[in-house]
Amino acid sequence: MRHISVGLVLRVEDDIAVDHEALIAYLESHIFGDGLIGSIVTTADITERVEARLEEMRRRSR
Helix, strand or coil: CCCCCCCCCCCCCHHHHHCHHHHHHHHHHHHCCCCCCCCCCCHHHHHHHHHHHHHHHHHHHC
């Protein structure tokens, strides 16, 4: 099995953007409903992971 990363930028109304978790759940149910396996992450999720990894690397280098 291969992993393929795909970028997607959506423009949505402010009221939809406020509840981004519901939007992600909606998109996942439609995109992955036909047997595709995957997940959707936001740039905030990725940023948090990168920052955590950088902090871990800083702690190890001290």
